[in-house]
Each structure stands twice: as structure tokens, then as C-alpha cells.
Amino acid sequence: MIRTATDADLPLLEELWRELDGELPPPGYWDDDSTEDMEELRESLAAGLAFLAEDDGAVLGFASGGMKGERHGYVDNVYIRAAARRRGVAAALVRELVTELRGRGAEAVELEVLASNADALAVYERWGFAPSMHVLAADAAALERRLAAPEAGGGRTFGSVHVQTDDRDAVERAVAKFLPRLGHTAGTEVSTPRNGWVAVYDELCNREPKLLQRLARELSYTSGTPTLAIGVEGGAVVRYTLYDRGGAVDEYLSVPEYFGQLPPGDVIALGANPTVVARLTGADPDEVRRVARTAPSPGELPPAEELLGQIAKAMGIEGAERGWERA
Numbered sequence: 039m040i041r042t043a044t045d046a047d048l049p050l051l052e053e054l055w056r057e058l059d060g061e062l063p064p065p066g067y068w069d070d071d072s073t074e075d076m077e078e079l080r081e082s083l084a085a086g087l088a089f090l091a092e093d094d095g096a097v098l099g100f101a102s103g104g105m106k107g108e109r110h111g112y113v114d115n116v117y118i119r120a121a122a123r124r125r126g127v128a129a130a131l132v133r134e135l136v137t138e139l140r141g142r143g144a145e146a147v148e149l150e151v152l153a154s155n156a157d158a159l160a161v162y163e164r165w166g167f168a169p170s171m172h173v174l175a176a177d178a179a180a181l182e183r184r185l186a187a188p189e190a191g192g193g194r195t196f197g198s199v200h201v202q203t204d205d206r207d208a209v210e211r212a213v214a215k216f217l218p219r220l221g222h223t224a225g226t227e228v229s230t231p232r233n234g235w236v237a238v239y240d241e242l243c244n245r246e247p248k249l250l251q252r253l254a255r256e257l258s259y260t261s262g263t264p265t266l267a268i269g270v271e272g273g274a275v276v277r278y279t280l281y282d283r284g285g286a287v288d289e290y291l292s293v294p295e296y297f298g299q300l301p302p303g304d305v306i307a308l309g310a311n312p313t314v315v316a317r318l319t320g321a322d323p324d325e326v327r328r329v330a331r332t333a334p335s336p337g338e339l340p341p342a343e344e345l346l347g348q349i350a351k352a353m354g355i356e357g358a359e360r361g362w363e364r365a
Contacts, residue, residue: 039091040089040130040134041090041092042086042089043088043090043102044083045083047090048080048083050097051088051102052079054100054117054119055079055115055117057117059072059075062152062155064152065175078104079102079114081104082102083102085104087105087138088100088101088102089101089102089134091118091130091131093122097119098118098119098121099116099117099122099127099128099131100115100117100131101115101117101131101134102115102135103135103147109143109145109146110144110146111136111139111140111144111146111147112147112148112149113132113136113147113148116131116132116149116158129165132165149162149167150173177298180295180296180297193273194270195244195247195269195270195272196244196361197247197250197268197277197361198238198239198244198250198267198268198269198357198358198361199238199240199250199253199254199257199266199267200236200237200238200265200266200268200355200357200358201235201237201261202234202261202264202265202318203234203236203263204231204234204236205261206229206230209236209238212256212261213226213228213240213253213257215260216257216260217242220242220249220252224241225241225242226240226241227240227362233355234354235354235355237355237357237358238253239360239362240362241362244269244362245362247267247269247271250267250269251267251279254267254281255267255281255284258281258282258284259281259283262283263282264282265280266278266279266281266319266353267279267281268346268350269358269361270342270343270346273342274336275291275292275293275296275336276290276291276342276345276349277289277292280315287311288311288314288315290309290310290330290332290349291308291332292331292342293332293334294332295334296336305332309332310327310330310349312324312326312327315330319353319354325352326353328352329351329352343359347359
């Protein structure tokens with residue numbers, strides 16, 4: 039049974055809210071705003087916009103919301119106790135709330151959900167909710183370093199892709215087929231083979247590391263051979279991703295936590311794998327291990343462009359130190 043909560047239900051609503059907060063804590067950088075949240079819950083209750091779900095006297099969950107202006111409704115809280123989940127209780131609660139909001143003039147209803155709450159996000163999307171605005175967050179220290187990078191050490195972001203083949207024409211055809219998917223049709227150079235590798239320099243991918251990796255993955259898939267995306271980001275760190283038949287087999291970032299704190303396992307994973315590199319490029323694994331080092335900060339390593347040159351040389355790659363600006 040779904041019913042509108044009354045003033046007598048306030049202690050119960052607060053208990054349910056605390057269960058919700060304990061199960062889905064907010065991001066660690068948020069201040070404790072439980073006092074404000076409780077006040078909003080009381081406002082929903084006073085407005086007749088808090089609902090309880092019950093079954094034979096057992097409380098299953100609650101939903102609450104409100105109005106922002108005359109046409110804008112919102113769902114503030116939805117919580118179902120674990121034993122009552124996957125029984126349609128949440129849908130029934132929210133339906134009752136939305137019906138009431140519509141009756142008060144709401145033409146649209148929105149809600150917020152933590153990106154980490156994948157189960158709830160899937161349910162809300164199935165109901166018909168879709169993104170209207172993205173709220174992005176970044177580690178402040180890492181963001182400061184990244185934004186300051188263009189003013190330190192030259193700050194250049196550049197990169198190139200290297201395909202293990204002597205068939206330059208095949209690489210050109212693959213590049214010409216793939217890049218238009220990115221809305222990009224000009225500003226590309228494909229080199230002649232050098233040490234068994236064909237290099238690709240592209241104006242767009244040169245300044246967008248993620249696009250550079252997409253290009254490398256596509257070329258590895260179409261050629262069926264090892265392909266390397268390698269470059270410098272923000273003038274401070276070196277990144278490479280080595281692909282084989284379209285799959286990433288090794289990824290390296292010279293300062294693994296330069297862009298933000300990572301779980302220990304991810305930090306380890308961003309170190310070079312000399313065995314894999316040696317198998318796919320013919321490099322001396324000891325030399326790869328010597329030059330492809332990682333550190334907590336850029337200052338503990340050679341300058342990024344110098345480090346890039348050392349790693350590329352160990353792999354037998356020529357021209358990796360070039361970006362589109364120099365092509």
C-alpha cells in the first residue's frame with residue numbers, strides 16, 4: 039500500500055533517510071549536509087509530497103520530492119529496504135509522487151543520482167529519465183596541475199600512432215576510412231616505413247589523447263598487427279598504449295596519479311610491461327624496464343619529451359617525438 043506520509047511519520051521518514059544515507063554515502067569531498075537534507079525532507083512532508091510504502095504494517099520504503107517553480111517537479115529521495123526490492127515498490131512510490139506533482143502543474147520531473155549507483159541509474163533510465171545536465175567532478179590538486187601544465191615545461195600535448203607494417207598504402211586507406219567518423223577529413227600525414235613501422239600524425243588526434251588511442255585501436259584491428267599510440271600530455275607526462283589485433287595489451291603513464299588518485303592496482307597497471315613490449319616490438323625487455331619508469335611526480339623523471347624519445351628508441355620507433363606541429 040502506498041500512502042501519503044503524515045506529521046506523525048516524521049521519525050520513521052528520518053530513520054529511512056538515515057538508512058539511505060548509510061547505504062549510499064555521498065562523495066568524500068562533500069561536507070556533511072544532513073541537517074539541510076532533513077529540512078528538505080520535512081518540507082516535502084509538510085507539502086504532502088512524501089509517500090510511504092507498507093505491507094501488512096511493515097514499512098518497505100519511501101519517496102519524497104517537491105516543486106521548483108510552477109512547472110518543474112523533482113524527486114528528492116527514493117529508498118526501498120533490501121527485503122522489498124525488485125517487487126515494483128519503487129515504481130509505485132514514484133508513480134504516486136509524480137501524479138501529485140503533475141496535479142500541481144509539473145510538466146517535467148527530474149532527479150539526481152550518484153554516478154556510482156549503477157543499479158538505480160539503470161532503473162531510472164528504464165522509467166524514461168534521461169540526462170539533462172552533467173555534473174562533473176575532479177580532484178582539485180590534479181586539476182590544478184593539469185590546468186597549469188601549458189605554462190610549465192612548454193605544456194605541449196602531442197602524439198602519434200605507429201603501425202607495425204611496411205604497407206603504407208593499407209595504413210592510408212584505413213586512416214582515410216576511419217577519421218571521417220570523427221568529423222575530421224584533413225590534416226593527416228602517413229609516413230614511409232621506418233624500422234618496420236608506419237607512423238600516422240593527425241592534427242585532431244595530436245591534441246586529443248583519447249582520440250589518438252581510438253585511432254590506434256582501429257588501425258590495430260584493421261591491420262591485425264601491433265599498433266602503438268604514444269605521446270606527451272600537458273608537457274608533463276608520457277603515455278603509451280600498445281594494441282594487438284584491436285585489443286589494448288599494455289598501457290603506460292609515466293606519473294600514474296598525475297590526473298588524480300587511483301586504486302593501488304590501477305597504479306601498478308599503468309607501469310610498462312617489458313615482457314609484452316618485447317614480444318610485440320622486439321625491444322630489449324631490460325632496456326624497456328630501464329627507461330619506461332614511473333614516479334609520483336614529473337620532477338622525478340627526465341623531461342617528458344626526453345623520456346618519450348628514450349621509450350620510443352627502446353621500441354625501435356622513429357618519429358614519436360614529432361607532433362602535428364612539427365610534421
